[in-house]
Amino acid sequence: MSEGDSNVNVMEDYVQTTIWRKQQECYVRLNNTQQEEIDGLFCPGLFDGWVCWPDTAAGEAASAPCPEFIIGFDPSRKAYKICEETGEWFFHEEYNKTWSNYTTCINKEDLWFRQMIVTLYIVGYSISLVALLSSLGILTYFKSLRCARITIHMNLFGSFTINNFxxxxxxxxxxxxxxxxxxxxxxxxxLHAVLMLFLISNYSWMLGEGLYLHTVLVSAFISETKLLRCMLLLGWGLPIIFVVPYAYLRYTFEDQNDVGCWMDDGKFFILLQIPVAVSIFLNLVFLANILRVLYVKLRQQPQGGSGASRASLQALRATLLLVPLLGLNFLLTPFRPDKDGFWEYLYEVVQAVTASLQGLCVAILFCFFNGEVLAQMKRKWRAATFRPRANSCTVTTVSVRKDASKKRKPIDEIGRLLPQNNP
Structure with missing residues (x-):
């Protein structure tokens, strides 16, 4: 048997083990529990494969909690089984067997809401993906923008692009x-492991943005080439250090309750929370120190002197806005409200919007609202728009000069006809 077949059978083994255990418990309960005497006909208790049904009087319906081991069922809801007037359990002719009503185990309103949340995620990530690809195209096209800071921006865009996809x-x-x-x-x-890899890379590249700004503004005398190499190692290397052990431990020590494509956090999820928390914390420390240094420099700067570059200040402002946004999902996680309430629905909507549109915010703050990028686009637009008019102006100027030279000839001839005042 291949590894894939073995993994597929894990969930089935768990379900079968649970069903067998519930079946044994049902037989014990039906044999040992003293049933009240039921007048007239009744349907004998049985185990239908999922739920244990007790003896039920004819013409009545028995109820039981929905099985929790069935994906999509709500254990807080009730399933029903009808005992016919004849003392037999309801027989479903279409399925050709006695039938239990499990349709009530699905909360249709909640199902619709979950489907709406999934659609919201897909739409948000699609919008962010288009914005990020556009940003990468713009920064790649304008080669005059190439520098260490723009390279870091492009790597941040790249990590978000892959993650959103x-x-x-x-x-x-x-x-x-x-x-x-x-x-x-x-x-x-x-896919879950790779997804977590590039999710952590989003935060590591944001840490790289903050660290780059801090190094450039606080420690001015440093090689940007060496700094960029460190940023590349941090942005793409840090996630591997945490995600590979996470995937190995979860694969090796997963239990029967932790098999659904690792959709639940699991006990090893803290390995992924550590780099996220550290990245957000260090970025806040870097940005606070950058603000302190800028304030000191501005106070000590003589009148008319040049302080921090405009590009650096714009990058600082964008990073100040983006760090809280990227950390919002992480900060909201401990405050998840109870299920089936208004606040849970609001929480899910906020999570979906903030998570899926992070890429769009990155593109807006670091590209679409970037002063250098806007200046290059305006310069390119003017060159493309006014070039034909400039050519026409040149032609007009030449023609005017030719016409003027033609008009001067008769004036010269008249001058020769006038009497000359010789001394």
Whole structure:
């Protein structure tokens, strides 16, 4: 048996083990529990494969909690089984067997809301993906913008682009397919690990943005080439250090309750929370120190002197706005409200909007509202718009000069006809 088949059977083994245990408990309960005497006909208790049903009087309906081991069922809801007037359990002719009503185990309103949240995620990530690809195209086209800071921006865009694309795949290929989650496919767990890798890279590159600003403004005498190499190692190397052990430990020590494509956080998820928390904390420390240094420099700067560059100040402002936004999801996680309430629905909507549109905010703050990028685009637009008019002006000027030279000839001839005052 291959590894894939073995992993697929993990969930099935868990379900079968749970069903066998519940079946034994049902037989013990039906044999040992003293049933009240039921007048007239009744349906004898039985185990239908999911739920244990007690003896039920004819013409009545028995109820039981929905099985918690079935994906999509709400254990807080009730399932029903009807005992016919004849003393027999309801027989469903279409299925050709006695039938229990489990349709009530699905909260249709909650199901619609969950589907709406998934759609919200997909739309948000798609919008962010388009904005990020546009930003990468703009920064690649204008080669005059190439510098260490723009290179860091492009790597940040790249990490967000890949992450957003993977999220779209996750929701379309995994979340929407119950069979994939139930079978716990190997590829879906691999997709989860890669997804977490590039999710952590978003935060590590934001840490790189803050560290670069801090180094340039606080320690002015440093090689940008060496600094950029350190940023590349930090941005792409740090996630690997945490995600590889996370995936190995979860794969090796996963239990039967932790198999649904690793959609639940699990006990090893703290390995991914550590770099996120550290990145946000260090960025806040860097930005606070940058503000302190800028304030000191501005106070000590003589009148008319040049302080920090405008580009650096714009990057600082963008980073100040972006760090709280990127950390919002992480900060909201401990405050998840109870299920089936208004605040849970509001929480899910806020999470979906803030998470899926992070890429759009990155593109807006570091590209679309970037003063250098806007200046280059305006210069390119003017060159493309006014070039034909400049050529026409040149032609007009030449023609005017030729006409003027033609008009001067008769004036010269008249001058020769006038009497000359010789001394």
């Amino acid at each position: 993977l999220w779209i795949l996750w929701y379309n290929l995994v979340v929407k397919h119950i069979d994939v989650i139930k079978n716990n496919e190997v590829w879906c767990r691999g």
